[in-house]
Amino acid sequence: MNTGSAKKYLATVLAAVFFILAALLAGGCAPVEKAEVPLPTPADEKVDKTLPPSALEEVGNDRLARGRYHFAVDAYLAALSQNPGSKAVSRLRLNLARAYEGAGQRAMALDQLRAMPAQGGEPEALTKALLMRAGLERMLGQLNQSAATLRQLVRMPPRPLSEAEQRQVLDSLAATQTALGQYGMATGTLLELAGLEGMVTPSLQLHLAKVAGRASSGELEGQLGKPRPPMLNAILLLALARAQFREGRLDEALSTLGQVDGLVSDSNIGAEAKVLRQEIKQAKLVDPVAVGVLLPLSGPWAQTGREVLAAVELGLGIYESDGGKAPVLFIADSKGLPMEAGAAVDKLVDNHKVLAIIGPLGASPSLAAARQAQTRQVPLISLARIDGVARSGPYVFQDSLTPQRQVDGLLTEAMSLRGKKSFALLAPDNSYGRGFSGLLEKGVLARGGEVVRRVYYDPKATDFTQYVQALVKLPPGKYRPGAPDSPQPVIDFQALFIPDSPQAVAMAASQLRYFDVTGVLLMGTNLWHEARLLELAARDVQGAIMPGCFDPNANDPLVRKFVSEYQKALGRTPALLEAQGYDTARVLRHLISGNQPPRTRQAMQQALLGIKDLPGVCGPVTISPQRSFDQPVVIFTVDRAGFRPVHPQDRVEPEPAPAPALLEGGGPIVPPAGQAPPAGQ
Numbered sequence: 001m002n003t004g005s006a007k008k009y010l011a012t013v014l015a016a017v018f019f020i021l022a023a024l025l026a027g028g029c030a031p032v033e034k035a036e037v038p039l040p041t042p043a044d045e046k047v048d049k050t051l052p053p054s055a056l057e058e059v060g061n062d063r064l065a066r067g068r069y070h071f072a073v074d075a076y077l078a079a080l081s082q083n084p085g086s087k088a089v090s091r092l093r094l095n096l097a098r099a100y101e102g103a104g105q106r107a108m109a110l111d112q113l114r115a116m117p118a119q120g121g122e123p124e125a126l127t128k129a130l131l132m133r134a135g136l137e138r139m140l141g142q143l144n145q146s147a148a149t150l151r152q153l154v155r156m157p158p159r160p161l162s163e164a165e166q167r168q169v170l171d172s173l174a175a176t177q178t179a180l181g182q183y184g185m186a187t188g189t190l191l192e193l194a195g196l197e198g199m200v201t202p203s204l205q206l207h208l209a210k211v212a213g214r215a216s217s218g219e220l221e222g223q224l225g226k227p228r229p230p231m232l233n234a235i236l237l238l239a240l241a242r243a244q245f246r247e248g249r250l251d252e253a254l255s256t257l258g259q260v261d262g263l264v265s266d267s268n269i270g271a272e273a274k275v276l277r278q279e280i281k282q283a284k285l286v287d288p289v290a291v292g293v294l295l296p297l298s299g300p301w302a303q304t305g306r307e308v309l310a311a312v313e314l315g316l317g318i319y320e321s322d323g324g325k326a327p328v329l330f331i332a333d334s335k336g337l338p339m340e341a342g343a344a345v346d347k348l349v350d351n352h353k354v355l356a357i358i359g360p361l362g363a364s365p366s367l368a369a370a371r372q373a374q375t376r377q378v379p380l381i382s383l384a385r386i387d388g389v390a391r392s393g394p395y396v397f398q399d400s401l402t403p404q405r406q407v408d409g410l411l412t413e414a415m416s417l418r419g420k421k422s423f424a425l426l427a428p429d430n431s432y433g434r435g436f437s438g439l440l441e442k443g444v445l446a447r448g449g450e451v452v453r454r455v456y457y458d459p460k461a462t463d464f465t466q467y468v469q470a471l472v473k474l475p476p477g478k479y480r481p482g483a484p485d486s487p488q489p490v491i492d493f494q495a496l497f498i499p500d501s502p503q504a505v506a507m508a509a510s511q512l513r514y515f516d517v518t519g520v521l522l523m524g525t526n527l528w529h530e531a532r533l534l535e536l537a538a539r540d541v542q543g544a545i546m547p548g549c550f551d552p553n554a555n556d557p558l559v560r561k562f563v564s565e566y567q568k569a570l571g572r573t574p575a576l577l578e579a580q581g582y583d584t585a586r587v588l589r590h591l592i593s594g595n596q597p598p599r600t601r602q603a604m605q606q607a608l609l610g611i612k613d614l615p616g617v618c619g620p621v622t623i624s625p626q627r628s629f630d631q632p633v634v635i636f637t638v639d640r641a642g643f644r645p646v647h648p649q650d651r652v653e654p655e656p657a658p659a660p661a662l663l664e665g666g667g668p669i670v671p672p673a674g675q676a677p678p679a680g681q
Helices: 003-026 053-066 071-081 086-102 106-114 124-138 143-155 163-179 182-196 203-213 217-221 230-246 250-260 265-284 302-316 339-350 363-376 403-417 432-444 464-469 501-512 531-537 556-570 576-592 601-609
Strands: 290-295 327-334 356-358 380-382 396-398 423-430 452-456 494-498 521-523 543-548 634-639 642-645
Touching: 053 071, 053 086, 071 086, 086 106, 086 124, 106 124, 106 163, 106 302, 124 143, 143 163, 182 203, 182 217, 182 230, 203 230, 217 230, 230 576, 250 265, 250 423, 265 601, 290 302, 290 339, 290 576, 302 327, 302 531, 302 556, 327 339, 327 601, 356 576, 356 601, 363 380, 363 396, 380 576, 403 432, 403 521, 403 543, 403 634, 423 432, 423 464, 423 634, 432 452, 432 494, 452 464, 464 501, 501 531, 521 543, 531 601, 576 601
Parallel strands: 290 327, 290 356, 356 380, 380 396, 423 452, 423 494, 494 521
Antiparallel strands: 543 634, 634 642
């Protein structure tokens, strides 16, 4: 270093020391954190490009060892710019890649490794460069390139690999092939690794079993017939039996399992073979594409049953070509009776070997069918509108907008989003009305509100006068509401819940309007969401809210497809129950037509529990651990155009009109014709 450079370097160091002392004085006696203080780049970190490549390489190696990655890069680039020989280039590019990686620039490091000389490089550097390259390619998500690099190392290494390097390469290659879904190739790589180690360690045995268990039968058959330790052949044969089972080759799978017996005395493999043999025997009792549907196709609910059946057929794709994998549907009639429903489950299981059952409808038939399905251990997906069907057992599922879900959705809208606190009930005196009313009252109290009035009416009533009068504390009798001497309604509630059919709601709503019961949020169950309500009482239920899961007017391709196909088949727009039947059928079709369809009823039960965010016309389908279809509840309202989902602006209360100004005698101020009233009037 010359005299001028030394003076500059001394001045730089003194400036840095002065800076540190100033910082200490500014902090008083506070403890100083042990943090590296960035110092100006010393003059000796600059690259003297006049040095020969060997000297520059030494400078770079020294800086790399000290973690001065950016400065090491400068030195290696300067050496490469002088075009040294191939061996030097291979070393320089390897270390340059290491420096780039140390600086966090993996892509640039990979570029240097790929620019290695094709011939004449130093074998040691080329070998380490390929190992590093494969690792970087995998880190950067370039799995195919990483696999190709590792295969190159296996087949044509620049120098013979040590045993440790061979294990590293083969283990990395198997992991990369597994990540790519190349299970057959990964199995071959792991077998090569096992041959290298000369023994099957427990960890390798577990790894091989997992990977081989996902390979196809064709891939595994190509690995058999070679001299190997019995343990490896047993693992391969067990994996082959699993593949044959997945592919529906049940007799071949049983034959393959016979070869496993006696091959090894390993308890784990023997136990797994025993479990698989039981699964295969169960699968022989089931048709893997057979689905049963159990609906009331005769009796008072026959029309509803036929409408839901049409939706199920569309959801299963019965009339679509699906490469031979479309489900086959077997239909049973519950007749709306519990005993018939239970017997129909047995017929579907024994005569048609169904993999799963959809239905039935109604409380009693659904509970009877659920109990029998649990006994026969066949998955059943109930469409009943009552809570608790799925509690019949682990093989029972439920796709339904249950009363509890409806009430929860209504109260979230009314109380959490609209701030309503006081409620009244006007309900039929039957199990439906009492049940919904009890749920609503419990929910209101739990959320800090109150139910101020409860009026129950005769379910067969055709005149709601007395019930509405009792609701708003009007005396009995005939009088014209609004007349000067008529009594005034007492409206001490903000929302009114009427859990009944459109016909009853229409009669009640007209009486509410007649007796001037206005400014109240009307709330109903999903029974309200029918065209019949608009035909009978569209004017009287404007702004009312009701729960649902299905909007036939939604601008969603799946919804449009379903509605269009359903209208062509039945000449009407599908409602919620049909939409739920459609979604349930689509779930089964998705599983049966998948790459690894369930072959047993137990596998179907487990597959159903794994459904998450599957697109449906009632929203994404996720099946909860409690075996219910969790789909978002949508709150609908009524406007002049009909039903639609609630919008945020629907929750804004309109500002009350200002009271008119009065003259001294009590009359309103009326401006002359053509003149605007004073501001605020």
